[in-house]
Amino acid sequence: MDRRAFVKRSCLGGLALSLDHWGTSPAFGQDLIPPVPPIHVSEPVGTQVSPLRMPGLYPGRVVEISDARSIVANRVSQAAVGEMLEQGMRELTGERDLRQAWSKFIQPQDLVGIKINPSGAPACCSSPEIVREIVAGVQSAGIPARNIFVYDRYAYEMDIGSYQALVPKGVRVTGVQEHKLDASGYDPNIFCEANFFGEWETRSYMANIVASGVTKIINVPTMKDHSAAGVTGCLKNLGYGTFNNVDRSHRRPFSFTDPLIGIMCSVEPLRSKAVLHIMDGTRMVWHGGPLTQNQDFIFPSGLILVGTDPVAMDTIELERIETKRSKEGAPSVWSRDPQSLTNDGAAFYQDATKNLYYRQPHHIAAAGKLGLGVSDRKLIEHKVIHIA
Amino acid sequence: MLCDNARSGGQGPQSWRAPRRARWQISLEGAVRGSPILQGELLYVPSLAGFLNAINIRGGRLQWKFKASAAIHSTPSLGFGRLLFGCDDGKVIAIDAASGTKSWEVVSDDEVWTSPVVHDESVFFGSADGNMYAVRAETGSLQWKQMLGGRIYSTGHATKGRIYVGCGDGNIYGLDAASGQVLWKTATGNGIDCSPALANDTVFIGSQDFVFYALDAHSGTVRWRYEAELGITSAPAISGDLIIFGCKAGTLHALHIRTGKMIWKSRIGQTVTAPPVISGSVAWIQAGFTFAVDLSDGRVLWKANLGNSVQSAPVVTKDAVYLAGMEGEIYALE
Numbered sequence: 001m002d003r004r005a006f007v008k009r010s011c012l013g014g015l016a017l018s019l020d021h022w023g024t025s026p027a028f029g030q031d032l033i034p035p036v037p038p039i040h041v042s043e044p045v046g047t048q049v050s051p052l053r054m055p056g057l058y059p060g061r062v063v064e065i066s067d068a069r070s071i072v073a074n075r076v077s078q079a080a081v082g083e084m085l086e087q088g089m090r091e092l093t094g095e096r097d098l099r100q101a102w103s104k105f106i107q108p109q110d111l112v113g114i115k116i117n118p119s120g121a122p123a124c125c126s127s128p129e130i131v132r133e134i135v136a137g138v139q140s141a142g143i144p145a146r147n148i149f150v151y152d153r154y155a156y157e158m159d160i161g162s163y164q165a166l167v168p169k170g171v172r173v174t175g176v177q178e179h180k181l182d183a184s185g186y187d188p189n190i191f192c193e194a195n196f197f198g199e200w201e202t203r204s205y206m207a208n209i210v211a212s213g214v215t216k217i218i219n220v221p222t223m224k225d226h227s228a229a230g231v232t233g234c235l236k237n238l239g240y241g242t243f244n245n246v247d248r249s250h251r252r253p254f255s256f257t258d259p260l261i262g263i264m265c266s267v268e269p270l271r272s273k274a275v276l277h278i279m280d281g282t283r284m285v286w287h288g289g290p291l292t293q294n295q296d297f298i299f300p301s302g303l304i305l306v307g308t309d310p311v312a313m314d315t316i317e318l319e320r321i322e323t324k325r326s327k328e329g330a331p332s333v334w335s336r337d338p339q340s341l342t343n344d345g346a347a348f349y350q351d352a353t354k355n356l357y358y359r360q361p362h363h364i365a366a367a368g369k370l371g372l373g374v375s376d377r378k379l380i381e382h383k384v385i386h387i388a
Numbered sequence: 389m390l391c392d393n394a395r396s397g398g399q400g401p402q403s404w405r406a407p408r409r410a411r412w413q414i415s416l417e418g419a420v421r422g423s424p425i426l427q428g429e430l431l432y433v434p435s436l437a438g439f440l441n442a443i444n445i446r447g448g449r450l451q452w453k454f455k456a457s458a459a460i461h462s463t464p465s466l467g468f469g470r471l472l473f474g475c476d477d478g479k480v481i482a483i484d485a486a487s488g489t490k491s492w493e494v495v496s497d498d499e500v501w502t503s504p505v506v507h508d509e510s511v512f513f514g515s516a517d518g519n520m521y522a523v524r525a526e527t528g529s530l531q532w533k534q535m536l537g538g539r540i541y542s543t544g545h546a547t548k549g550r551i552y553v554g555c556g557d558g559n560i561y562g563l564d565a566a567s568g569q570v571l572w573k574t575a576t577g578n579g580i581d582c583s584p585a586l587a588n589d590t591v592f593i594g595s596q597d598f599v600f601y602a603l604d605a606h607s608g609t610v611r612w613r614y615e616a617e618l619g620i621t622s623a624p625a626i627s628g629d630l631i632i633f634g635c636k637a638g639t640l641h642a643l644h645i646r647t648g649k650m651i652w653k654s655r656i657g658q659t660v661t662a663p664p665v666i667s668g669s670v671a672w673i674q675a676g677f678t679f680a681v682d683l684s685d686g687r688v689l690w691k692a693n694l695g696n697s698v699q700s701a702p703v704v705t706k707d708a709v710y711l712a713g714m715e716g717e718i719y720a721l722e
Contacts, residue, residue: 006613021642042600062495073597074617075578075597076600098528121659122618122619122636122637122659123618123637128578128579128596134684153601156419156698156699156714158696159421159661159699160636160661162541162579162581162596162619162621162657163497163518164539164541164581165538165539165540165542165556165579165580165581166539166579166596167539167556168538168539169498169516169517169518169538169556170498171540174618176421177419179714179715179716180715181715182419221389277402293637293638293658293659342445
């Protein structure tokens with residue numbers, strides 16, 4: 001018998017979160033996008049709210065480290081990303097001693113989850129090289145390898161990325177589900193519920209490894225365009241990588257990734273456990289995300305972003321992707337031009353002017369309104385370190 | 389690794405005929421990542437639900453299934469009338485191939501996704517705990533274990549006196565089969581989960597550093613190297629002067645075995661991690677779709693959207709092709 005208690009809360013259909021879309025999202029004004037239905041959340045009562053919970057120890061602070069040597073001929077350099085991560089951790093925390101820097105987020109008794117993003121593997125996924133550096137950092141804080149879990153929702157995507165073979169001995173590599181319909185790895189009591197398009201299953205459940213497995217999470221998203229969400233970064237990797245049954249939130253050409261992504265990230269214990277975000281921007285997918293394998297749209301940007309505020313980090317990511325798209329002549333991710341829509345997946349993967357949905361980059365600001373971080377660019381403390 | 393016929397899909401040279409229909413189809417409990425193997429009338433298929441399934445190929449009916457204590461990623465091997473396979477709880481289990489009765493089991497300290505290799509009187513296997521193990525084929529009693537520098541997801545290749553294996557630490561190892569002693573190791577630029585093949589005293593293996601290597605089997609010296617577009621997990625298959633393997637970029641590469649010169653390259657899917665299986669003049673491979681490719685020039689002769697697997701390898705016989713889909717569907721095509 002499950003003795004935990006759970007409580008439901010409603011998110012007002014996300015309408016309140018969406019109100020300020022009117023200024024930036026023409027499609028709303030033109031009634032191109034249907035209203036967001038009510039979204040209900042069931043989460044545990046009395047979860048001990050962590051002082052590290054998002055936006056974490058450093059709200060609004062984003063450390064960006066760039067090093068052109070970090071990716072050469074499409075290969076990530078172990079040495080370069082190691083140095084980048086060290087500098088990033090020192091700059092974020094103000095600690096000279098790296099062990100002290102990592103110890104701000106994790107303690108020796110923790111079970112640490114490293115939430116990777118293998119969707120898009122092998123062309124663009126969380127680099128095993130960066131994951132290895134994170135494992136080393138976590139170990140430096142006194143965590144034994146057996147208490148470190150590299151995980152994601154889809155085991156088969158992790159297999160394609162070869163993470164099992166590439167991480168250090170002792171580290172557990174875990175996929176929540178073995179195939180699309182496998183729901184055995186999810187907690188039936190913690191869920192987000194909404195009926196977006198009349199779908200049969202209206203709930204999305206939280207993965208057990210988050211609900212009751214690990215005690216801390218280090219989030220390792222990649223820097224990618226996303227056909228429905230606008231971009232996929234810290235928030236989407238965490239929200240849609242923790243709950244199942246999420247692709248029901250978009251049906252061409254509409255997407256309710258805004259506000260569902262932010263709402264999912266606000267659910268406890270996910271919000272409390274996600275204490276650090278390290279975005280792999282060694283490669284940047286500026287079009288065709290999240291799954292493209294088309295190297296024409298994957299740029300060796302040689303970046304890593306470090307922070308505790310997922311909203312601020314995704315705001316910077318969005319800026320970077322917008323800049324690149326503009327440079328390449330691709331339309332803005334904010335575009336709501338119906339002429340850009342296609343139902344032909346192949347066209348989307350070959351043509352940067354095409355899209356499958358009206359993208360919803362406003363999901364980042366909506367998450368900010370939920371208290372998950374700072375989306376106002378003027379309030380973001382963006383520190384840039386160029387190594388080479 | 390599926391280079392030898394006792395463990396693999398390659399059932400010997402067959403004349404090329406495109407499959408036209410499914411003779412039967414069966415759904416197993418649990419997803420499938422390993423490859424089926426065939427002996428006589430029984431097709432053996434491991435599943436992540438922890439079952440080793442024996443399917444009678446005459447009617448496509450399940451004849452028996454053995455329940456292991458954990459998921460089975462490992463492709464089984466056959467030897468001494470037994471089926472041998474690894475499990476995610478670190479066990480390697482030997483069961484009677486006819487009845488499915490357990491003969492013995494041996495335990496390592498982490499998951500075993502590799503295939504046990506039967507050679508002479510021994511079984512060799514690598515574990516994610518970083519050890520290569522040798523146990524007696526008859527009893528499963530330990531002969532030796534040798535700690536390597538990383539996790540092992542590469543199936544070893546055993547010959548008289550030697551074991552060759554790739555490792556997550558990026559090294560290719562040559563071990564003494566009698567003692568496990570490391571005779572040589574050769575570094576690559578990233579970890580290895582590809583399984584080696586051996587021909588002409590040369591070890592062939594790919595690495596996640598995007599390079600395919602040919603090494604002198606006695607010394608580990610690099611004879612030639614060939615650069616692909618992305619990492620290489622797909623174990624190579626050899627036919628005459630050709631060596632064929634897949635790359636994660638979705639391409640199939642055919643090289644001259646002595647020089648490493650590319651003979652042809654063919655784009656077949658989004659990504660390729662499974663090993664090709666050669667049968668006569670055709671290479672079969674699962675890469676989302678299942679493909680039959682002309683060995684002479686890499687042309688796709690046939691393809692079918694069956695099962696979405698990128699890890700399993702088909703079994704090709706004179707009159708049928710057997711293959712496993714990712715979610716546990718097994719097909720017999722004729």
